[in-house]
Amino acid sequence: MASESTNTSDAPKGNGRMIAFVLIAIAAVLFFIGYVDDYVPSDGNYLSIHPMDQFEIKPLFGAGSIEWYTPTNATLWMALAIAAITALMVMGTKGRAVVPTRAQSMAELVYGFVRKMVEDVAGKDALPYFPYIFTVFLFILFANFLGLIPRSFTTTSHIAVTIVLAMGVFLTVTILGFVKNGAGFLSLFWVSSAPLALRPILAIIELISYFVRPVSHSIRLAGNVMAGHAVLKVFAGFASALGLAAVAPILGIVAIYALEVLVSAIQAYVFTILTCVYLKDALHPHH
């Protein structure tokens, strides 16, 4: 057993990097090929790029108007994210082996990562709220990663999606703060370590910064994801205009795609860690 594990841990280091690079390259080329048909210009102008068209919400069936119950590409990819999370967690917890399978170790890794984050940032008494934070983290992570599949739809690029997540966090945290601390929660805005004369001014600033939390919380995620995807598409537009010289922008797409993989994970992490910070404020409002 021991020799087997050292053998497997030795070899794949270079291999894994190679495979990852090849996968990213294939994905980027697919991305380019998938979108090239959108770039046959009707007016002969190859530089008429529409990088924001990819965020258009379309109904899945037919072309009618979009009501709140209409299945659209946004709802489809959100449902796929949920399905992927469910699959990972169900497969990961099925065996419960001492030596974990790949699915199990992925599930354990994510679970341990988020649990440690909640414990470190928000404190031990925040652990009852861990399932909610874990759900939010997994949803954003999977929605971001599924959005990186060529021709897919990135649900988290829409402020309409992220504002729901952010408002959910904001309302949860605010209600929780009042339930746990009563009116004492308002001491969050009364900075008792500052000089008395400054406190009213600070209270106003704290109050404003408290209420813009859901705005920055949601737009940070949507803005980062949307900007990254728009850049990819702008480069795809360059590639379609350049003919054989398109190699250069395609290499650019490969690099930006790799960056987007990183951004997807980091933005999910940042959203979750800010949720933890807000939760800590609700549980311990005293400065």
Next chain:
Amino acid sequence: MEGDIAQMGQFIGAGLAAIGSGAAAIGVGHVAGNFLAGALRNPSAAAGQTATLFIGIAFAEALGIFAFLVALLLMFAV
């Protein structure tokens, strides 16, 4: 190129608001750079502070997001 002067004002305003994103980039660079400077002096303490790093980056970035929000509002809501 036709269009009215109000639309021109919208576009110019949105472009000016985009400068705020660059200002936020300076802020994020300061946070990350100072973290790296501290981490290289005391690498053993760095691992425990990555959460603080990301929180700091997020707060610096938040103000750039408001500039972006102003640009969005000018482009699509005004």
